[in-house]
Amino acid sequence: MSEVVGELTRAQEALLRPTLRLLDGKWAAFRIAVFRCTFTRDRRSIQAGRLHVQVDTFLTEFQSEGAEVPPNANGRALCNQWVNDQWLFRDHDAENNIVYSLTSSALEALDLVQSLSRDRVLVSESRLTTILDTVRRWALEASPDAQARIDRLNAQIKELEVERNRLAEGGAVAAASDERMLDGYTNLIDLIGQLPSDFKRVEESVLEMHRRILRDFREEERPVVEVLDEYLAKQDELVKGTPEGRAFDGAFVLLRDDALLQDLRKNVQVLLDHPASAVLDNRDVQEIRGAVSVIRQGMKDVLTQRRRLTATLKEHIVNHDVLQERELDRVLRGIERELVTWMESAGPRTAVPLELLPPTAKVAHLKERFWEPTTAAPPPPLEEAEDDTEILPTIEDLRMQGGPSLDDLREAVLEAFNRGGAGTLGHLFNALPLPLRRPVEILGLLHLASRVDALRDDTGTEVFEAIRPHGATRHFLAPAISFSSNEVTALKGVSLEGLSDE
Incomplete structure (x- = not known):
């Protein structure tokens, strides 16, 4: 097979993937708009009934604006179709309610649309620097030559010492320009x-592997003990059995360090300042x-x-009754033997009257x-109510x-900050x-x-003088918190829908 034919095959297989099928077709823009307005980073799953109603509302809004929508469509039918197309995943939450969530293919398609709709530089200094730093770090770890690794480390140490000595002697700190920071933000x-x-x-990937194991359990004819041993062996290799699992295992070992996550939080605050x-x-x-x-929620x-x-x-293994299944198998095999014996003397159109259910008793x-x-007896008479x-x-x-007045509190914080008296x-x-x-x-x-991530561990406490309704x-002790300008800006865009007492 020539190179161009191989590329044609790979392109055809890629176009059949759910990610590209979501972006293809007449209703691709409609699907993208519904998914982006429905699912957010803070709202990963939605109850089935609520999503059906929300999609119906979107259809009505599109039609009122003159936009073209799928004909004869409703929220329930579209959601079922999207589940079959592997864009939505239907599951049960902790309260056993049916919920929808986006699949990885749909998330990839939304990320692609988001990246194409945002103005950014494809080749930039920060991106190339990231690539060079990554290649340099992994080349250091991949080198089998001990002397080569020592030389690389000595060169890095010397470069860092020169920069440290320059700063210690009063050298100027080269601050990053706005263009470079915007490039890094992107x-x-x-x-x-x-x-x-x-x-x-x-x-x-984890869900698919467990489904395959469960399917193997149902087809097994071996004792439960052997099946359980094999399951435990597969469970030990579950994460390391797929590329996604191995990647997550490495990320899990790296990111379960609270100190590392705290350092990440501080660095993010420095960038936003x-x-x-x-x-x-x-x-x-x-x-x-x-x-x-995002990292903690994904791992969770x-x-x-x-x-x-x-x-x-575990429930399937515990409730798997081998004796009952073997008894049923013996009954079915006995029926099959009797059927073979009966067919030796019966004609092709011979029928046997057989009642599947017992006759109904006539009473x-x-x-x-x-x-x-x-x-x-009649109920007791009602008591006459007193006049007072x-x-x-x-x-x-x-x-x-009731609960806190979040809208009024936010307005009070913004008003105090605008007056310049924000303490x-x-x-x-x-x-x-x-x-x-x-x-x-x-x-x-x-x-x-x-x-807005304004809670910090290094802040002290102060007294809040509260007044009860009566x-x-x-007096209450609470953290002494003060908002920065970036945090006040972020507070304006925080959605309080469903949290206010109004």
Whole structure:
């Protein structure tokens, strides 16, 4: 087979993959728009009924704007079709509700559309520097020559010592330019955007391997002990059996170090504190700021899938009744022997009357229960209510007993920052109006700080003077937090949908 024919075959196989099929066809833009507006980094799965209604709403909105949509389509039918096309994955959550989530192929397609819709430099200094640093590091580890490795390390040590001595003698620190930082931001956002699809691919690989093991269990005729031994052996090699599993195993060993993740969080904050980050939009800032969350959530999803499927296999092994299956097999084999004997003397059209179900008993009337005087007695008379009924609470009283007023708290933080008097959250809280001085509002402020990663371990504590709805004053100790300009900018774009008490 010539080279061009081989390339044609590889291209045809690539075009049949779900990733490219999602981007092909008349309704590709419609599918991409629905997926991007439905699934986000913080909302990875959606209940089936809610997604069906949401897709129906999108169809109505498209039609009202004159956009063309798939004919005779509804939310349920489209979701089922997308599951068959391997763009949506249907599963059960912890409450045993049916939920939808995007497959790794759909995530790859969305990442490709996102990268094509964002202006960026394809060849840049930061990208080439990343490649050179990666090649240099792996070449050092791959070299079998001990002297060559020593020479490489000595050269690196000498280069670092020269730079250290220059800075120690008062040399100027060459700060990165805005153009270089923007280039680095683009490269970093591109790398972070690939993480969800990579973790999803590992999760699907684990799911497929467990399905194959479960299928092998169902077809086994060996004793349960032998099957269990083989399962334990496969479980030990589960992660190392596929390229995705081996990659995740290496990442898991590297990223389960809390100190490393904390260092990553600090470095991200340093990047966002640079003046060049002011030109980034809120979505890009949230993408960079949520790098640690993406890594932890991806690892959590993969480990949860492994635990769920391991529990399923354990239940199958425990409930596998070999004796009952062997008894059924003997009955079926006996029926087959009798059928062969009967066919030796029976003609081709001979029939045997056989009742599959026993005849129904004909009973004219069957009393289900006997008469009981207590059940036939009328209910006791109602008691007359007194005239002096207690005063019912007002809507304002009920609202004061509810959760934190997140929208009002955010507006208070933004207003204080705009006035230039932004201090700690304790000073801000103690100056709020009485309706916003409830103890639960302290939790609301801490929640807003956590949404923009403003909670830090090195901050001290301060006193929050809270006032209960009935007027009593309470003092609480909470972290002394102050927002930076980048964190206030990120706070404006934080979605509080479904979290406010309104």
